[in-house]
Amino acid sequence: MIKINNICKTFIVGAHIVKAVDHCSTDIKKGEVVVVIGPSGSGKSTLLRCINQLESIDSGKVFIDGVDITSLKTNINKIRAEVGMVFQSFNLFPHKSVRENINLAQQKVRKRSKTEANEKTDYLLEKVGIEQKAHVFPSQLSGGQQQRVAIARALAMDPKIMLFDEPTSALDPEMVGEVLEVMLTLAKEGMTMAVVSHEMGFAREVADKVIMMDEGKIIEVGDPEHFFTEPEEERTKLFLSQIL
Amino acid sequence: MLSELFKKIFWYLCLVGIIVFLGWGLTVMTDRIDYTWYWNRIPKYFFFTSEVEKFADENGIIHVKQIDEKFSQVSLEYDSGKTDAFKIRTDSLEFKDGDRVTDVDQVGAIQVFSQGILIIGLITTIEISLYSSVLGMIFGLVAGLGRISKNPLIKGLSTIYVEVIRGTPLIVQIFIFYFFLGTVLHLDRFTAGTMALALFVGAYVAEIIRAGIQSIHPGQMEAARSLGMNYFQTMTYIILPQAFKRIMPPLAGQFISLIKDSSLVSIIAITDLTKAGREISTSTFATFEAFFTIAGMYLVLTLSLSMLVRYIERRFAVSD
Numbered sequence: 001m002i003k004i005n006n007i008c009k010t011f012i013v014g015a016h017i018v019k020a021v022d023h024c025s026t027d028i029k030k031g032e033v034v035v036v037i038g039p040s041g042s043g044k045s046t047l048l049r050c051i052n053q054l055e056s057i058d059s060g061k062v063f064i065d066g067v068d069i070t071s072l073k074t075n076i077n078k079i080r081a082e083v084g085m086v087f088q089s090f091n092l093f094p095h096k097s098v099r100e101n102i103n104l105a106q107q108k109v110r111k112r113s114k115t116e117a118n119e120k121t122d123y124l125l126e127k128v129g130i131e132q133k134a135h136v137f138p139s140q141l142s143g144g145q146q147q148r149v150a151i152a153r154a155l156a157m158d159p160k161i162m163l164f165d166e167p168t169s170a171l172d173p174e175m176v177g178e179v180l181e182v183m184l185t186l187a188k189e190g191m192t193m194a195v196v197s198h199e200m201g202f203a204r205e206v207a208d209k210v211i212m213m214d215e216g217k218i219i220e221v222g223d224p225e226h227f228f229t230e231p232e233e234e235r236t237k238l239f240l241s242q243i244l
Numbered sequence: 245m246l247s248e249l250f251k252k253i254f255w256y257l258c259l260v261g262i263i264v265f266l267g268w269g270l271t272v273m274t275d276r277i278d279y280t281w282y283w284n285r286i287p288k289y290f291f292f293t294s295e296v297e298k299f300a301d302e303n304g305i306i307h308v309k310q311i312d313e314k315f316s317q318v319s320l321e322y323d324s325g326k327t328d329a330f331k332i333r334t335d336s337l338e339f340k341d342g343d344r345v346t347d348v349d350q351v352g353a354i355q356v357f358s359q360g361i362l363i364i365g366l367i368t369t370i371e372i373s374l375y376s377s378v379l380g381m382i383f384g385l386v387a388g389l390g391r392i393s394k395n396p397l398i399k400g401l402s403t404i405y406v407e408v409i410r411g412t413p414l415i416v417q418i419f420i421f422y423f424f425l426g427t428v429l430h431l432d433r434f435t436a437g438t439m440a441l442a443l444f445v446g447a448y449v450a451e452i453i454r455a456g457i458q459s460i461h462p463g464q465m466e467a468a469r470s471l472g473m474n475y476f477q478t479m480t481y482i483i484l485p486q487a488f489k490r491i492m493p494p495l496a497g498q499f500i501s502l503i504k505d506s507s508l509v510s511i512i513a514i515t516d517l518t519k520a521g522r523e524i525s526t527s528t529f530a531t532f533e534a535f536f537t538i539a540g541m542y543l544v545l546t547l548s549l550s551m552l553v554r555y556i557e558r559r560f561a562v563s564d
Contacts, residue, residue, distance in 0.1 A: 054466055081472025091467035095486050104481060105471035150467075157471060 001192060002028040002051065002161060007060030008226045009046055009100070011141050020046040021214035023060070028209075030162070034192045035119075035203040035224075038213035041237055045088075047213065048163050051194065052083040065160070084154030088166040090146040092138040098125070099134040102153045110157060124152040127181050144175030151182055161192040168199060198243050204228065212236045274532070285528045286537055287362040289520070296355040298330060308341040310334065318351065330354050355407040365520030365542055372438050372516060373545075375501045379442035380502070384449025389479070391454040402450065409447035415508050417444060422512040437509035445502045452494050456487035489560055496553035500546045507542075517541055 009021040019229060020043040028034050036044040049055040051062060053069060053076050062069050069079050093101050099121055107115040125131045128148040130141075139145055147167055164183065168176045180202050187193055187206040197203070203210055204224045212220040212233070220233045231237050274281070304322035311317050316337060319329040336353035339345060352550035359367075390402030409417070421440035422433060431439070461482050468478040488495075510519035525531040 022513060052470055077469075077472045077474050079472075080470055083470070085467075085470040087463060087467060089461075089463055091461070091463035093464065093467070093482055093486075105468075107475050108481065109472040109496055153471070155491070 001030045001065060001193075003061075003063040004051070005051060005061045005063070007047075007050055007057045007062060009043075009050060009055055009057050015173055019043075020055075020080045021050060021057075024213075024216075024218050026211060026218060026221065028192060028194055030192055032188045032208045033187045033191075033195065033206050034211060035207040036194065036207045036213060037195045037200075037203070037239070037243075039161070042213040043216040044211075044213045045165050048165050048194060048196050051161075051163060052080050052085055052175035055083075071114075081105075081157050082160045084157060084162040086147070086154055086162065086167050088162045088170050090138070090143070092146055092149045094138050096134055096147050096208075097137055098130075098141070100171045101138065101149060102156050106156050120156055121152070124155050125149075127155075127185075128152045129178070140233070142175060143171045144178045147171065147179045148176075148182055151179075151186075155186075156179050162186065162192065164193065164195040164197065166196050167196075168197065168241070198214075200224075200228075200240075200244060212239070213241075245441055279532065281533065282528065282530045283533055285530045286362075286524070286533050289362045289524050291357060291363065292360055293355050293357050295333070295336075296356055296381050298332065298351045299355045300347060300349045300351055301328065302326065303344070303346050306339045306341070306343050306345050306351070308337065308339070318353070319395050326361050331469075341425060361510065361515065361520040361523060362517070362537065365515055365517040366545075368434075368515055369503070369506055369517040369542075370545070372434070372441065372514070373499075373506050375438045376441035376445060376506070377499050379438070379556060380445035383442060383446025384453055387446060387450035388453030388457065391450060392457060406447045406450050409444055410451075414440070414444050414505055415511065418508055418512060421466070433512050433514050437506075437512055441502065441506055442508065444505070445498060449495065452491050453487065456491035457483055459490055470509060492553065492557055492560065496550065500549055502551065503545050504542060 002024050004024060005020055006023050006025050008019070008023055011018045013021055022043070024043075024047055026034075031168065032213070036047065038044045046055055047123040050057050051064075053062075057070060064079060064083065067074060067079065067083065069076065073133065092098075093104070096104065099118070102124065103114070103117040104122060106112045107114065110227065112120070113225055121134070125134055128151055130145050133141060133145065133149075151162075151167075167183070168179050171179065176199070182198060183195070184206060185191070195207075207224050210222060210224050210227050211218055212227070212231075212235075214235050220227075220231065220236050222231075227236070227240065231240060268418050274414070299429035300320060302322040304320050304324075307319045307321065309317045314333060315331050316334045317329070318332045318337070319327060321327050332352040332354055338350055338352055345351065387402040390398045391406065391488055393399045393402070418437060418440045421431075422436040425431060425439075426433070426436040464482055464486065465478060468482045469475075496501070506516060510516050510522065513519070517524075517538050521534045524537075525534040528534070
């Protein structure tokens with residue numbers, strides 16, 4: 001479903017050239033849950049952001065359902081509507097109510113009527129467990145609630161795949177659970193997901209594949225069991241011993 | 245608690261004292277140069293009454309009714325069935341009650357109430373500020389978005405516009421607009437003045453808008469784009485509404501400044517408030533009165549605008 005083929009992305013930070021993503025290739029099949037781990041600065045978020053072109057890639061190709069998204073002929077807005085994204089810092093629209101946050105793109109991008117959008121929004125808010133909060137503004141919600149609204153906002157577009165960029169790392173510890181629970185439900189319903197996260201419990205429960213990145217490179221790929229029992233690379237062992 | 249109150253009252257009394265002192269200083273100074281105040285010469289420049297001759301429009305009958313020793317209420321009943329009524333100075337009346345009048349007969353002198361040059365100037369100042377604000381807002385929005393564009397052409401053009409306008413005096417821009425562009429493009433002085441002011445304020449608005457947009461967290465742009473919204477939709481629904489809320493105070497300050505800057509168009513002979521003041525001072529020699537008056541009128545304009553803005557800000561703040 002998603003094919004990442006030998007992509008590179010470099011940033012120029014001051015006088016330094018940082019290879020954030022360095023010749024990475026992998027693929028994500030339909031219904032698969034892929035968890036990307038690695039130390040901070042290893043390029044895992046950049047890899048994720050390359051999938052919906054929030055970062056333009058320097059070389060290589062990304063295919064979503066066979067469509068080359070880096071091609072100039074591709075309408076990137078259409079692709080992005082099919083790829084839901086959840087950010088570390090939620091990025092809800094602070095000047096719009098929860099309902100408006102979820103309705104907006106449905107109406108402007110999917111061209112749904114207000115009634116259709118409202119129905120979808122109500123359904124999703126119930127799904128993420130905050131149906132009473134439709135009318136409030138994001139600043140009145142806790143971090144966990146905000147992140148659940150952000151998930152609902154992405155789901156409202158009926159995406160083919162959901163990208164999660166460290167969805168729980170900005171949350172207070174007691175709110176991590178409620179967000180992971182929503183993600184678990186999604187995974188079990190068969191949603192295709194790519195998750196950058198250090199939540200190894202989550203990875204162990206639902207991941208089909210775990211990718212370990214370091215210094216822009218994919219250094220180890222395997223199922224969660226492999227990572228917990230017999231990681232091959234020294235770097236992986238060291239990293240896992242630090243977070244577990 | 246009570247001492248707090250006394251402290252406050254003390255400082256208010258000091259404020260009043262300073263104002264009184266300044267007023268006293270002003271009278272001492274004007275005494276020293278033997279200046280005589282003629283405030284009574286000013287009011288007629290707001291509104292004045294003058295007499296014009298009134299003529300009959302058609303053939304008909306005249307009815308006259310004395311109201312007081314000076315004026316009479318006159319009504320004309322034309323043969324066509326139309327009527328007309330007005331007040332006339334009795335000793336200028338050419339007809340008696342019940343007389344027949346014919347078309348274009350002079351009936352008498354009526355009083356008309358006219359706007360003086362101060363009101364005409366005030367209206368011109370408001371008009372020119374309003375038009376150039378609206379235009380300047382459009383220029384500023386386009387140039388502000390241009391300044392953050394990734395396209396070197398758009399970015400370059402916007403930067404040149406902003407730097408050229410901010411780097412040259414407004415009065416020189418007005419001259420260039422009037423004497424050069426005005427001649428080449430056949431602009432009248434009002435259009436030339438308005439365009440010069442609009443381009444001027446646009447450059448400053450562009451910088452305010454650029455700063456406003458850049459102050460919005462990039463995550464907002466990313467979140468909206470990741471939902472499939474295009475650049476234009478993202479700007480319209482997400483970035484600009486948030487940015488405008490933040491830049492409201494500097495933006496308002498800029499437009500208040502514009503009202504004051506508009507006084508410079510008087511140098512290309514547009515009869516705005518400042519030109520009105522100059523004309524009054526030359527024809528009455530009441531120089532101080534004329535300029536104090538227009539200063540007061542500018543203050544009324546700028547203060548009411550800033551009060552309006554404060555009200556709007558408070559309304560906006562509710563949704564935060």
